[in-house]
Amino acid sequence: QSALTQPPSASGSPGQSVTISCTGTSSDVGGYNYVSWYQQHPGKAPQLMIYEVSKRPSGVPDRFSGSKSGNTASLTVSGLQAEDEADYYCSSYGGSNNHYVFGTGTKVTVL
Amino acid sequence: QVQLVESGGGVVQPGRSLRLSCAASGFTFSSYGIHWVRQAPGKGLEWVAVSWYDGSNKYYAESVKGRFTISRDNSKNTLYLQMNTLSADDTAVYYCARAYRTYYFEFWGQGTQVTVSS
Numbered sequence: 001q002s003a004l005t006q007p008p009s010a011s012g013s014p015g016q017s018v019t020i021s022c023t024g025t026s027s028d029v030g031g032y033n034y035v036s037w038y039q040q041h042p043g044k045a046p047q048l049m050i051y052e053v054s055k056r057p058s059g060v061p062d063r064f065s066g067s068k069s070g071n072t073a074s075l076t077v078s079g080l081q082a083e084d085e086a087d088y089y090c091s092s093y094g095g096s097n098n099h100y101v102f103g104t105g106t107k108v109t110v111l
Numbered sequence: 112q113v114q115l116v117e118s119g120g121g122v123v124q125p126g127r128s129l130r131l132s133c134a135a136s137g138f139t140f141s142s143y144g145i146h147w148v149r150q151a152p153g154k155g156l157e158w159v160a161v162s163w164y165d166g167s168n169k170y171y172a173e174s175v176k177g178r179f180t181i182s183r184d185n186s187k188n189t190l191y192l193q194m195n196t197l198s199a200d201d202t203a204v205y206y207c208a209r210a211y212r213t214y215y216f217e218f219w220g221q222g223t224q225v226t227v228s229s
Contacts, residue, residue: 001173003155036214038216040156044221045206045219045221045222046156046208046219051212051215091158091216097170098161098170099158099172100158100161102148102157103155
């Protein structure tokens with residue numbers, strides 16, 4: 001199963017918004033609402049930020065939001081803060097064979 | 112609090128084997144599925160395998176199927192990954208992650224480094 005496609009980088013100034021796309025196929029992103037997003041700071045373990053396309057776990061700021069249209073999911077970070085600078089990965093359930101797939105990752109830079 | 116601690120990583124020659132462990136605490140281990148996810152140096156995340164809460168179902172990425180075996184001992188609150196016939200492509204940090212609603216990776220350990228090199 002191929003990795004989901006994300007842009008390598010995205011950036012924005014403090015207070016601005018940035019949106020990251022995650023493109024898959026009808027066999028993963030488009031076929032299920034089991035899309036999640038993870039934030040990873042350098043040298044640290046990933047952290048779950050969004051699950052089931054648009055839900056936020058307890059403790060995740062509401063500046064983080066998710067959506068999906070067809071085979072593409074998106075993560076929007078509003079009101080960018082310095083601590084949002086990190087790598088972001090999407091993930092989707094792959095259905096057949098009970099597989100899971102991650103995106104290629106996007107490095108978000110706060111200018 | 113939920114804690115996952117991986118161990119067993121190290122440097123191993125190509126073709127050899129290694130067994131990783133993931134010790135869990137702070138939650139009822141036998142009630143949760145647990146994944147292994149790896150990250151090669153400078154690369155993205157790659158799902159490796161999952162064991163359902165009772166070990167009855169196990170699934171593997173195609174890249175490791177037939178070489179890696181996931182298992183768990185619920186009496187010891189520990190998950191394992193037996194890795195055989197290792198190659199340089201298996202060099203990565205290996206994380207265990209507790210599943211949330213089956214499809215998500217909720218809590219992660221800090222990872223253990225596996226380096227396959229002669």
